[in-house]
Amino acid sequence: MSLLSVTRRGAGRPFVWLHGFTQTRDSAHRFRSILAETLQLWTTDLPGHGSAHAVTASLDETADLVSEVLPDEPVDLGGYSLGGRVALHVAMRHPGRVARLVVLGASRGIADDAERSARRRRDDDLAEHLEEIGAEAFLVEWLGQPLFASVPKDPAELAARSRDASGLAASLRHAGTGTQAWLGPRLALVTSPTLALAGSRDVKFVGESREIARGVVDGHAAEVPDAGHAAHLEQPDAAAALVLGFLA
Numbered sequence: 001m002s003l004l005s006v007t008r009r010g011a012g013r014p015f016v017w018l019h020g021f022t023q024t025r026d027s028a029h030r031f032r033s034i035l036a037e038t039l040q041l042w043t044t045d046l047p048g049h050g051s052a053h054a055v056t057a058s059l060d061e062t063a064d065l066v067s068e069v070l071p072d073e074p075v076d077l078g079g080y081s082l083g084g085r086v087a088l089h090v091a092m093r094h095p096g097r098v099a100r101l102v103v104l105g106a107s108r109g110i111a112d113d114a115e116r117s118a119r120r121r122r123d124d125d126l127a128e129h130l131e132e133i134g135a136e137a138f139l140v141e142w143l144g145q146p147l148f149a150s151v152p153k154d155p156a157e158l159a160a161r162s163r164d165a166s167g168l169a170a171s172l173r174h175a176g177t178g179t180q181a182w183l184g185p186r187l188a189l190v191t192s193p194t195l196a197l198a199g200s201r202d203v204k205f206v207g208e209s210r211e212i213a214r215g216v217v218d219g220h221a222a223e224v225p226d227a228g229h230a231a232h233l234e235q236p237d238a239a240a241a242l243v244l245g246f247l248a
Contacts, residue, residue, distance in 0.1 A: 023162065034240035076247055098192045104232060105231065109182045127176075134165055185215075192216075196219060199228045205229060
């Protein structure tokens with residue numbers, strides 16, 4: 001039995017969606033609802049989050065855990081931020097399991113060894129800070145970053161955030177960007193048709209999305225108009241339309 005459990009919603013071809021850091025399978029309600037009108041949407045809590053708060057796993061280990069809950073036939077897979085990085089690892093480690101891939105706000109990691117080590121130290125420090133102040137105070141700080149300034153203040157979305165400090169800290173320590181091997185040349189292992197998305201105002205990740213699209217075998221990049229990093233929360237209709245158009 002897998003350490004991760006799956007929620008299914010809707011009917012049609014399965015599409016598995018992986019959430020971002022501090023989120024859960026219940027996050028991005030409007031975005032998920034639109035997708036579930038056409039697809040059978042599968043969601044799961046990633047290690048350190050929600051019902052999987054006690055599960056500790058690296059990105060590679062998380063990819064393997066996700067692969068265990070996928071259907072036997074190749075399936076369409078997508079994810080946002082942390083979930084997008086996990087989805088990339090699934091596609092690289094288990095290419096026969098992924099039919100088409102969608103990533104939003106995903107990163108190839110950090111190419112420079114020294115910069116990557118520095119990021120890992122910052123992630124470790126952030127994890128320690130999280131444990132010291134608790135999940136509620138940390139969420140206020142996390143969502144108060146300029147990166148999320150344009151995300152609507154939706155009480156339902158806040159309620160869907162993960163609140164286990166130990167689990168979130170473990171996610172930072174074991175699956176944060178600083179732990180991620182540089183994926184640049186390895187992206188050629190991704191043979192599934194891939195859509196790399198970013199919010200049009202999220203300049204850094206617009207660049208990342210274009211590089212991901214160039215690096216995989218069959219890549220396509222697109223921007224969600226008038227959106228920042230959490231584009232599927234800021235512009236759920238536009239983000240869902242791009243995903244559905246690609247999968248169609």
